[in-house]
Amino acid sequence: MPALSRRKALKTMAAASLVPTLGAHALPARAATAVAPTGSAAVASGATKAAWSNWSGSAKAASASLQTPADAAAVQQLFRETTGVVRCVGAGHSFTPLVPTDGTILSLDRMAGLIGHNKSTMTASFHAGTRLAQLSRQLDLVGMGLRNLPDIDAQSFAGAISTATHGTGAELPALHADVQALQIVTPRGELLECSATKQPDLFAAAKVSLGSLGVLTQATTTVLPAYGLQRKVWLKPVEELLQIAPTLAQQHRHFEFYYLPFTGYAAAITHDVYTGTEVVHPEAADEEMLRDLRHLRDWLGRFPDLRRWVAKKLIDPNQTELAQDRSWKLLSTQRPTKFNETECHVPRELGIACVREIIQVLERRNDVFFPMEFRFIKADDAWLSPFYQRDSCSIAVHAAVGEPYDYLVPEIAPVFRKFQGRPHWGKLHGHTAADLSALYPRWKDFLAVRAQLDPTGRMLNPHLRSLFGIAQSA
Amino acid sequence: MFAAALVLAACSKGLPEAGPADERRAEAARPTDALLAQKYERACLTCHASIISKAPLTGFAAHWQARLQQGMPTLVAHVRDGFQGMPARGFCNDCNDQDFAALIVFMSQPQNSKE
Ligand SMILES: Cc1cc2nc3c(=O)[nH]c(=O)nc-3n(C[C@H](O)[C@H](O)[C@H](O)COP(=O)(O)OP(=O)(O)OC[C@H]3O[C@@H](n4cnc5c(N)ncnc54)[C@H](O)[C@@H]3O)c2cc1C
Numbered sequence: 044m045p046a047l048s049r050r051k052a053l054k055t056m057a058a059a060s061l062v063p064t065l066g067a068h069a070l071p072a073r074a075a076t077a078v079a080p081t082g083s084a085a086v087a088s089g090a091t092k093a094a095w096s097n098w099s100g101s102a103k104a105a106s107a108s109l110q111t112p113a114d115a116a117a118v119q120q121l122f123r124e125t126t127g128v129v130r131c132v133g134a135g136h137s138f139t140p141l142v143p144t145d146g147t148i149l150s151l152d153r154m155a156g157l158i159g160h161n162k163s164t165m166t167a168s169f170h171a172g173t174r175l176a177q178l179s180r181q182l183d184l185v186g187m188g189l190r191n192l193p194d195i196d197a198q199s200f201a202g203a204i205s206t207a208t209h210g211t212g213a214e215l216p217a218l219h220a221d222v223q224a225l226q227i228v229t230p231r232g233e234l235l236e237c238s239a240t241k242q243p244d245l246f247a248a249a250k251v252s253l254g255s256l257g258v259l260t261q262a263t264t265t266v267l268p269a270y271g272l273q274r275k276v277w278l279k280p281v282e283e284l285l286q287i288a289p290t291l292a293q294q295h296r297h298f299e300f301y302y303l304p305f306t307g308y309a310a311a312i313t314h315d316v317y318t319g320t321e322v323v324h325p326e327a328a329d330e331e332m333l334r335d336l337r338h339l340r341d342w343l344g345r346f347p348d349l350r351r352w353v354a355k356k357l358i359d360p361n362q363t364e365l366a367q368d369r370s371w372k373l374l375s376t377q378r379p380t381k382f383n384e385t386e387c388h389v390p391r392e393l394g395i396a397c398v399r400e401i402i403q404v405l406e407r408r409n410d411v412f413f414p415m416e417f418r419f420i421k422a423d424d425a426w427l428s429p430f431y432q433r434d435s436c437s438i439a440v441h442a443a444v445g446e447p448y449d450y451l452v453p454e455i456a457p458v459f460r461k462f463q464g465r466p467h468w469g470k471l472h473g474h475t476a477a478d479l480s481a482l483y484p485r486w487k488d489f490l491a492v493r494a495q496l497d498p499t500g501r502m503l504n505p506h507l508r509s510l511f512g513i514a515q516s517a
Numbered sequence: 518m519f520a521a522a523l524v525l526a527a528c529s530k531g532l533p534e535a536g537p538a539d540e541r542r543a544e545a546a547r548p549t550d551a552l553l554a555q556k557y558e559r560a561c562l563t564c565h566a567s568i569i570s571k572a573p574l575t576g577f578a579a580h581w582q583a584r585l586q587q588g589m590p591t592l593v594a595h596v597r598d599g600f601q602g603m604p605a606r607g608f609c610n611d612c613n614d615q616d617f618a619a620l621i622v623f624m625s626q627p628q629n630s631k632e
Binding site for chain 2: 096109132152153155176177329330
């Protein structure tokens with residue numbers, strides 16, 4: 044979410060919420076479906092079943108057990124001494140039902156932290172359960188930092204790379220592309236190491252593998268010397284921003300924008316390397332911004348033209364905001380307002396055309412208020428990476444938890460399909476095995492590696508079976 | 518007018534607001550017990566040392582007073598089962614109720630206010 048929106052631009056919109064008792068005319072559209080919000084990642088573990096829910100509440104499970112092994116040997120032992128399905132969980136921040144199983148949920152919370160770093164090769168090795176927030180802090184202590192980060196840093200490293208989690212930057216690939224080596228415990232209980240030179244096929248398959256090839260236990264990744272960034276946020280009429288977005292993406296290390304529905308405005312955000320020492324970190328007010336956009340929707344949702352007109356009056360397009368801090372402190376934030384989300388990655392050259400259509404589709408629904416996010420990601424070569432040999436733009440559409448989100452996939456996916464979009468593995472999508480095999484040149488190769496490592500399907504749950512086109516177990 | 522709206526919103530909470538110095542103190546604080554400190558660092562720190570997260574800030578007494586009044590069993594249940602922004606098990610799948618209670622005690626203790 045944009046910092047500026049946070050601050051002034053949308054502070055301005057707080058005015059909308061001032062108009063007395065206008066909320067009384069809230070849209071009826073909210074009456075439609077929505078899964079009740081619940082707690083989040085992980086579980087209340089009872090003697091028999093462990094109830095599990097992901098962050099947004101869109102995926103749930105009643106599992107036989109929740110295991111937290113202390114080391115790779117304990118993971119090997121678990122596979123050797125038990126039968127049944129084992130699904131790994133990181134932070135439970137995927138929206139898709141990648142984790143749910145009535146078998147065992149395996150958390151690597153005890154397998155966390157920096158193992159070692161090497162300043163001559165600029166690499167660092169981590170236990171795979173390390174949360175990105177801890178990883179950034181520990182790297183900072185040794186004068187290092189990741190090349191890029193996603194919007195939040197609650198995810199575990201293994202969970203993040205397993206779904207091809209990414210940030211933004213035309214020349215910056217997703218996190219898994221910086222991984223140099225992986226250690227993995229296979230469903231047969233073997234401990235394997237792979238890299239570009241050691242079992243290269245396994246490596247290309249395992250980097251983004253949805254937890255289907257085994258349990259990642261350690262990862263070595265390329266890092267940079269710790270660096271600072273300067274962020275600039277400003278508002279612009281969306282049409283003007285769409286014209287210059289590709290140029291901004293070329294000019295800045297990181298560029299992204301958020302479209303603010305029914306306002307006609309977008310917030311542009313750039314980050315560039317900052318070599319000074321002065322820290323400027325204005326207090327974020329994303330939550331206030333969201334509240335104001337929601338109020339405007341509640342107040343004027345039935346009158347979209349009026350809603351736009353009022354928004355234009357309230358937005359001050361001359362506001363900009365600057366921040367300077369350590370890279371990890373600016374690139375990732377926290378999201379107290381929960382939401383559900385769909386995201387697709389389309390070929391770079393089709394990004395702007397695609398987002399125009401997405402905006403049109405979104406604004407057919409008067410109840411929409413959540414900002415839509417547009418980012419740039421560099422190509423890589425992991426077989427199931429949505430950025431496989433394709434520089435991409437990614438478009439993410441959100442709906443607040445507690446509001447309908449069942450429209451996200453049916454209404455948005457046709458546009459994503461039209462533009463050859465590959466869905467984010469961790470975000471809601473409706474792609475089937477047939478769609479995916481056409482979108483991923485190495486699809487069959489991946490499935491062959493999977494069948495070889497896990498012939499009995501110990502790491503498959505119903506969602507993965509359906510994605511991979513494998514019959515559901517009896 | 519807009520500024521007035523924001524001031525009103527802030528006052529209506531009736532609580533002192535945490536600032537950057539409180540956040541820095543929260544970021545630096547650690548439980549003395551090494552094992553608990555490990556759990557705190559990997560599970561609690563990200564949200565409880567951040568004002569944006571809206572979680573009660575470690576060491577910032579005003580965020581904890583009303584919560585503590587609910588009694589430790591209730592607070593432990595909120596962590597174990599999840600409550601509002603608090604994820605169930607607080608991102609610590611290997612924590613038991615005693616760990617949760619110890620972490621709450623640590624986080625709710627006012628930190629030395631010297632920088
Ligand atoms: C608020 C929010 C913001 C987000 N922002 C971004 C963003 O900016 N960019 C982006 O790309 N995505 C983003 N996401 C999506 C998120 O990054 C991915 O869904 C990510 O996979 C979640 O990581 P996790 O640790 O929670 O993993 P989980 O969701 O718990 O698991 C994800 C997958 O990883 C597997 N896995 C976990 N651990 C292991 C292991 N040790 N070995 C093998 N497999 C394992 C699981 O089985 C599962 O298939 C966001 C999600 C949320 C809720």
